[in-house]
Amino acid sequence: MFGYRVPAPDQAMLISGGKRGQGGAPFRVVTGHGKFVLPVFRKVRFLTLAMCEAEVAEKCVTRQGIALTVRAVIAFKVGNDTESIVNAGQRFLSDQDQMAVLTGRIFAGHLRSIIGSMTVEEIVTxxxxxATEVLETSKTEMAKIGLIVDSLQIQSIDDGNTGYIEAMSAPHKAAIQQQAQVAQAQATQASVEAQQEAARNQAEYQRQTAVVQAEYNAEVDRAQARAAQAGPLAQAHAQQEVLAAQTELAERAAKLRQQELVAEVVKPAEAEAERIRLLALAEAERMKIQAEAAASHDRVALDRMLIDQLPQIVKEASAGLAGANVNVLNGTDGLGEIAAGLVGQGLTILDSVRRNLGTPDASGHTPDKNRAPGNSVGNGTGHSGRVEIE
Structure with missing residues (x-):
């Protein structure tokens, strides 16, 4: 339609004439939609909102006094808000290429200022x-002219021919080269070890193959030898079995003959010896019994003879007292004591005879030949009387 204008998506349409814009701006700003513009009475201009680029190549001096050439790229654009569009339109609408020039100069100044407070090592590393410090320091100035910075990239840092940066990298290069050499040596060693391992594996495989082949050959030889010896071995085994059977038969015959000899000779001889031994034992027992009986009979006869002679012995003892002067005290008790003494004298004589003959007394004990004789007549004493013989 005649008089209706629409800005592009990356443009801001500035309409001058008529009413003032927002905040007392000398023009109105239209973005994102169209606007009817009266011809002749209104004037329309367009300001780009697209991304712009500015390059900076600035020679700066560090805090150490070393000159460095720094190259940087700045990506910027006009702000999307009305205030930024108004500020940028008032400054760059007639020559929009000046935005890149002015931006480069602003950042060049800030680069010199920031690099002057840093060392080469800090700048490089x-x-x-x-970049962050440069952006922060330039943000206020860029906002005043309606521009915003999207990115700042430091492309290169060059020290000219001083060799300072090269010297900084020398230790790292040496370390890297050393690591590379070590890695190369390790790789070479690993390669050699792998080759040696492969050679050992191949040799081991060949050895195992040779061993298996030898075992196969030996097995074939053994099978052939067994086949060749099968006939003689079978015959030898048969003969061995015959000999074993004959040996077993002979052993059985010998055992049978031994049993026959035991039954015919040994057993009868043992029975005869046992019979003779039993007869001898019986005869010895008989003789022992006879001897004991004879000995017992002799003792009984001897005792009988001694007992028969006892009155005569007492009589002879009393005859010896016939002419003696005897004083009898205590009356009849004294006479009893005299008679008891005579009888005791006779018993003493009887014991003496037994001891001399070695015969046992009435209690079964053999009298001791060294024992003193019993009480004599002259030594006898009564319970309440006394006999004196002169």
């Missing part, structure tokens, strides 16, 4: 820190 902490590039992100450098």
């Amino acid at each position: 902490e590039r992100q820190k450098l």
